[in-house]
């Protein structure tokens with residue numbers, strides 16, 4: 424339990440090499456497809472509850488297991504707050520820490536309120552329409568496809584439409600390319616020299632913010648020129664998150680607009696967080712469905728049942744989504760085995776003790792999903808793909824945490840659930856597929872779990888579309 428502390432024993436662990444710390448061991452375990460090994464080796468050696476290591480150029484204290492997750496989630500803003508490695512901040516943030524710190528608390532509150540609106544903006548029918556169009560343009564009449572880039576196109580197009588009302592594929596592709604460069608930089612060695620991936624990511628992020636600023640200005644003009652509030656209500660601009668941000672008022676209805684750079688940074692974060700993790704999850708689902716015909720058949724059965732209950736051409740609605748119970752269990756099992764967010768960093772905002780160890784103010788901490796998702800204590804026979812784990816009450820609290828927990832829990836969770844299920848509804852009813860690469864195209868955690876070659880598959884259309 425936390426207690427006021429003035430000093431004491433630091434958690435056990437090893438700091439590894441200067442600067443790189445234990446980064447190579449962490450990276451290697453991910454490359455081999457077993458990121459959990461890094462954690463379990465240390466939990467066995469030092470303590471099953473807590474250990475210290477050195478990653479991303481910092482000493483990091485890892486809190487393990489369900490107890491560690493619960494502790495960090497429930498002490499947000501009491502003992503800990505979010506922390507991002509400086510290399511990621513350098514890519515994503517335009518303002519210095521000094522400029523940000525006074526705004527941070529207020530900004531976080533505003534941003535959370537807005538992000539929580541995200542799922543309210545999502546009309547399942549609209550998502551269904553975009554999904555249908557995506558399959559018609561990118562999958563139908565193809566014998567072979569590579570899953571990862573196509574799924575990325577689906578999730579990014581959805582995010583651009585729902586967040587920015589951008590539908591034009593050329594503009595979507597241009598933005599997607601820049602986001603790809605940003606993501607490559609985030610996953611690279613942070614050396615800021617001309618030509619490095621890291622350097623290119625910083626430039627791409629600047630360019631994205633510039634483009635977003637111009638989109639924001641244009642949107643403001645459009646909103647101002649809508650002469651009455653009735654017009655604004657009637658226009659499609661009311662639907663997107665950017666409009667909500669521009670017109671944002673707080674809970675007391677008395678707050679003015681967020682400033683433009685604040686909005687641009689938040690949109691950048693949402694577009695990045697809003698397409699990369701769902702892409703990884705859907706790609707993993709496609710891989711498991713190709714490998715496990717019984718699971719595929721059961722998902723297909725459920726989705727045919729739903730399709731049969733609808734009139735021809737009728738779009739999906741929320742009731743249909745609630746019926747996709749087995750499909751969601753499959754998605755959860757894919758997220759357990761291929762955790763797209765292995766964990767996240769925090770920083771201690773005060774001294775405290777945990778499990779008898781002293782955590783000084785300023786310490787960097789980490790909660791780790793992989794330390795529970797593959798733990799046989801919580802998930803017997805952990806390597807087995809078994810969607811029934813999620814039936815009934817499902818896993819024990821804080822053992823299955825793909826979206827984090829507490830006040831920082833992913834604000835896109837419900838949106839992600841919709842986009843994943845809508846995708847599954849279409850893909851199984853249209854095709855069966857087999858992996859093209861012989862053997863197992865292993866997921867490599869770099870740190871996102873992705874098939875090494877993007878999962879090329881051979882499609883076989885169902886003779887009668889269900």
Ligand code: HEM
Nearest residue numbers: 696697700701704763764767825826827831833834835839
């Ligand atoms: C399967 C899909 C997704 C997964 C697995 C996922 C996972 C996560 C996790 C684990 C966190 C918490 C990190 C922490 O504890 O600090 C997080 C935060 C966040 N996610 Fe997601 N996410 C997904 C989809 C989305 C979507 C669709 C959006 C937006 C459209 C989104 C936007 C965000 C944002 C903005 C945050 C930061 C919240 C904050 O700092 O308060 N995510 N996500």
